[in-house]
């Protein structure tokens with residue numbers, strides 16, 4: 001479970017400090033998602049839970065006549081996205097809760113998100129707000145994780161560190177949107193139509209370079225469910241946990257890469 005207030009504080013700060021690592025982890029998915037969003041030149045686009053802005057930046061570069069906005073609850077992530085976009089005139093970032101945000105003079109034709117929508121406290125209310133602010137007929141395209149059991153990086157990590165196993169269908173959290181019928185119900189109740197799900201498998205890259213295992217160890221120590229658990233350990237506990245993790249990461253190493261199978265949905269709908 002990751003709440004809005006955690007994103008506003010420590011979790012958002014950590015994602016802002018490490019956005020290169022998270023962009024790398026999701027790079028295989030990003031390409032597929034951008035393909036699904038398609039061209040948006042001349043259109044208005046909204047990036048929901050935009051984080052450090054990777055999707056918005058790619059779309060802004062490829063669609064110079066578009067007007068793009070990213071919205072996120074984390075001040076640190078919005079600051080990182082603004083820094084990264086200084087050279088681009090067609091994209092801006094707003095610190096706000098997408099569930100309540102009422103923009104002046106902006107009605108998106110296309111709304112998209114890379115893994116930013118399963119953290120809403122009240123998802124039906126949030127998607128209803130997004131539909132209200134969208135143009136009639138607007139398109140929605142977002143990614144989210146499928147079942148934790150198809151994402152062994154999460155289940156194995158939880159088992160190794162004796163963390164509570166990650167839940168499904170419990171909002172808000174990384175696996176809250178794993179269940180197709182649950183997500184369909186939310187979108188349907190919020191007034192979205194033509195709801196469709198596409199399975200996307202991708203390589204979740206945790207480590208790379210000369211010491212990919214050390215790199216992956218740092219990644220999991222900063223991002224995701226292991227990070228707070230590792231921080232809470234004393235020195236000897238942390239050393240023991242790092243030894244277990246190193247052995248596990250070695251098993252997933254291939255040359256200069258540590259990567260895991262990962263399973264996501266790309267969900268599409270119309271307002």
Ligand SMILES: C[S@@+](CC[C@H](N)C(=O)[O-])C[C@H]1O[C@@H](n2cnc3c(N)ncnc32)[C@H](O)[C@@H]1O
Pocket residue numbers: 004007008012015022023026048049050051052053054071072073074077096097098099113114115116117119120121
């Ligand atoms: C897993 S991160 C994904 C960030 C970004 N989309 C990316 O792919 O790097 C989830 C993001 O959703 C944001 N978020 C969570 N709840 C939100 C809300 N109610 N409104 C706006 N953003 C939210 C978090 O601050 C965080 O940046």
